[in-house]
Amino acid sequence: MRAVTVRPLAAQSLEIREVPEPVPAHDDLVVEGLAVGVCGTDKEIVAGEYGWAPPGQERLVIGHESLGRVRQAPPNSGFDTGDLVVGVVRRPDPVPCGACARGEFDMCRNGRYTERGIKERDGYASQLWTVESDYAVKLDPALERVGMLLEPASVVAKAWEQVERVGGRAWFEPRQVLVTGAGPIGLLAALLGVQRGLDVHVLDRVTSAGSRLW
Template sequence: MRALTVDAGVPGSLSLRELPDPDPREGPVLVRTLSVGLCGTDEDIVRAAMGAAPPGSAHLVIGHENLGRVLSSADDALRQGDLVVGFVRRPDPLPCSACAAGEWDMCRNGRYTSRGITRLHGFARDRWRCSAGGLLRLDGRLARSGVLVEPASVVAKAWEQIERISSRAHCDHGRVLITGAGPVGLFAALMATQRGFETHVYDVVPAGTKPELVEALGATYHRTPVADSRLAADILVECTGSPPVIAALLGLGGPATITCLLGMSPGEAVMPVDVAALNHRLVRLNGVVFGTVNANRRHYESAADALLAADPAWLDRLVTRRVPIEEYARAFHREAGDVKVVLEVDEQACQLLS
């Protein structure tokens, strides 16, 4: 079968190679991959900035954003033809207290594995296997947009955490400020508007698909730097990972403001920060700043529900390019206007969905 792989620790080693079919010992459910979404994590893996191959393997099959159909199942929980998405992170083998409770996204000892990222092959291959517990069956209406469930699940987790923090006091939150109009920022805006919040999104792109997608949600798109913002927002969601943007965001907000950090900062950045002023502001105003990553089954389910409630045409526009897996190099070459790029692994099946 075909698989898109990198050689462990070798920058620029991305290649499409032939691998044996998945070992039945990997799980009773055999899945045919339909499509795989690409993100900054995949780019980091290709340039060997992160990623770890499974034990005993010299290469790693990449791809963590996924959509597939069940080819066969020895587990009664799933049937042939079911539309599914595979969970990325899997519990550590001990397991720790969090993994044992099904909260593998909060693993305490770091011994988890992540498909296509950390010590476990990913989904950018024709077929893969796992247990029924490693899959979520999707509504057939997500046959075209289900590849977005995984990235949306990370945002669904963020909103769950925001709502939990909000419950600590009587917080009448009504305005959300989001930095970044990439897929994560757009999903944050989608879920904010679905919750009835007044939503504002800041990005540097002056025109095109990003501002159009934001405005289609009924949200407001801002082309000015967030550092110049005069909005008094109750919830701040940072989706860029840009150190200057993060620094500016930490200076915003009023009483009981919740700041969620979703963007991963690339490389290193040294910036002057007035820690005393930041501490004074957070303590005096009961502010909260927290980071979040990954997702568990509950968040995948919430993400699927959010996508089902969204306008299908809006989701279609978010995926700006669909590229056959044979042309993977083109998919990794960024083009003007890109928002989300998807590799079509089973191109014929994907064409039937269009």
Template sequence: MRAVTVTPGVPNSLRCDPDWPEPPAEEGAILVEALAVGICGTDLEIISGAYGEAPPGQERLVLGHEALGRVLEDPTGTLRPGDLIAGIVRHPDPVPCSNCAVDEWDMCRNGRYTEHGIKGLPGFARDRWRVQPKFAVGLDPALTNVGVLLEPTSVVAKAWDHIERIGRRAEWKPQTVLVTGAGPIGLLAALLATQRELSVHVLDRATSGPKPELVRSLGATYHTSPVNELDFEPDVVVECTGAPVVVMDAMCKAGPTGIVCLTGVSSGGRTIDFDAGALNRALVLENNVVFGSVNANRRHWELAAEALARADQEWLNSLITRRVPVGAYAEAYAPGPEDIKVVLEFAT
């Protein structure tokens, strides 16, 4: 069968192996036919050699952590043949730590977790894959065209879950949300904010292309000015760019008792002139909270599946700006200037 693989740590070693071995039974009881995998910046960084870890004893890593497939067989009876399914990316560490022991593997404390297509587990960019029932998430059949968005949606479902948990520290009635960045994570964060009937603002540098209209069709407001020039103080900020200046400005912009969730990952190596003392004073005196969020556990995946099922399917489909057949896999991993989400298709 076909599999899209790399040699971790070796730049530009991407290839499609035509005779990759069938998934062994120890990977999981549920056998799945791959329909598609979504591509994100993590995949591109692995291809560049920045990181990535093959399974023990193997030289190459199968890519793909944003999965969509159909069940071929499930002897456990958890799912039925033909069911639409996604595989949870992260698995708990073998020790396990206190969080992994209670299935909060997204909050792993010792870093020994594994991740499909990223760290120590083969990914989903292959014709067939297997998954354990515990890590299999069924999807509404109506999501056949957009279910590949489940993994990024799980990331923002977790972010909103934690925002709301923090908000319960006091009487809290948020009204205004600022999302910085209109990539897939930012747009999905805005979607979940509109589902909470909040006033949503999305900020991005793009002045043309699909992003402004996607934001407006949510009923949200689109901005291209710097964060510090906005004329309102949001109750919630979901930062999705990782750009240092935007991160700092977002932390400063939140209103009193505001909550800032950082989901963008900075590359590091860049310093900026910044008044850290003034930020400290504002955070303390206004009871603000800044926290980071990444990955998701099963509860968040299920929340994400519910959110996608409630969303406008045409709008979700518009997030997928390119669908590339696996035979042209190299094109899928070459980002275009107006790409939002690119999907590599294995079957239709």
């Protein structure tokens, strides 16, 4: 099968290569890749500034903003053939640290986490991929055209969660929100602010003659 790969820390090493089809573990879904998103992290990896290959491998399959359709699901997994799914990116460290032990591995304290398509685990930019059923998220079929945005939206959702935790320590009744930056993350943050019933303002800077904010 084909996959989009790089040699981490080597600029201009991006290639579509033939790689072996994944062999699923007993609790893995086998998923047909439909789309992947491309973000600033991917650009840094392709530029040779970032990224780690899986142990024993020279190249890394990139792609962490995933979208796929289940081709095979283990019994009693909660998933069925044909389901639309997104794969979770990060996995907790093996020690684990206190945050990872409590399921907060986005807050890993010792840096030994791994990430699909970024750090020591192949990503989702391939014709087929596998994912543990505990690390797959089922999507409504109506989201097929935009499902690859679930991962960046989860970053914003996490930020909102932290804002609300901090605000909840005392009196908290927000009415307005300022979002700085109108890139994909900024616009998703604005959408989640509107969803919360807030008066949302978005600030962005025009840095070149060709820049536009629509």
